[in-house]
Amino acid sequence: MKMVQIALSCRDMLTTKDWYVESFGYLPALGGFDSETYTGPLELSALQGVPDASFRIVWLVDQQEFFQLELFQYRSPEARPLPADWRPCDIGYTTVGVHVEDFDAALQRLTESGSRPLTPPIGVSGARRVCVRDPDGVLVEIMEDDPRVPGSGARPRPHAPVATRMVRASVPDLERSTAFFADALGLRPHEPTLHGPVHERLWGLEGAKRRVQLLSAGDFWLELAEYEDPRPAPWPADYRISDLGILNIALGTRDKEAYAVTRDAAKSVGHLNPENDVGLATVTYTMDDQGFSVELMYLDESADARAGFVPVD
Secondary structure (H helix, E strand, C coil), X not given: CEEEEEEEECCCHHHHHHHHHHHHCCEEECCCEECCCCCCCCXXXXXHCCCCCEEEEEEEECCCCCCEEEEEEEEECCCCCCCCCCCCCCXXXXXXEEEECCHHHHHHHHXXXXXXCCCXXXXXXXXXXXXXXXXXXXXXXXXXXXXXXXXXXXXXXXXXXXXXXXEEEECCCHHHHHHHHHHHCCCXXXXXXXXXXXXXXXXXXXXXXXXXXXXXXXXXXXXXXXXXXXXXXXXXXXXXXXXXXXXXXXXEECCHHHHXXXXXXXXXXXXXXCCEECCCEXXXXXXXXXXXXXXXXXXXXXXXXXXCCCECC
16 A cells, blocks of 8 residues: 555644645645535544544645645644644654755745744755744655655656655654554565654754664655654653644555455554445554554545545646
């Protein structure tokens, strides 16, 4: 299965949507969802594992086929912000990495909008990196280079000036996380070449001691980092995936049998929420024993527009 989605919980999803569109060139997608008008058979709170869930969703797409940013705005429960003392080493999904075709123009737009990078860019011309926070506090790493997974094919929307490349997570136990994402969910291990120790400066952790495992799912990277110094704070005791920030990631496929194999593997090693099967689409949420939520999705291509994978234009 490939990485098909990063889900973000937003204070105001339309403000966050406009920020990603205006800063990087993401394309608004067809469709949208409101749980208050949903009339299907599924109990949405059970699907997500979020009590009394009520929310709206909009989607954004980039250069890639079958990939989206999914922006949630929860009416209930209250979407609580990141702790004031939150650090990128603290446990959870922490960072989204995006490649932009015009690095300097993106930085200029961000600066003009008041979203100043955390540090000056690092790296040589053509491979510069810098970090900024989105309106909800999510770290966004901007990549001048385009670190693609070897063997990946052409992208269907070359006119879009942005491609989402990476999600980073700070994990309590690297071996256990690798076993879940690689052994159970089928992501492929690679040498940890996406970031070196110098890149820790981008998010304020210069000199940090950590171990890293790089995994791929399609043309997309998941980077797992276990920090030794500074020691990470655990999930807040009352944490819910609806809290502001990166809610979860999604793995998807066009092959229903492949979906079923991954679903069953996830069930054998972790928690699996109730499944929603509507024929052209099947969805469930799984969670590992360290608290990381992953959506598993089968989607027939004919349902792409309804599911937010097709740009408005």
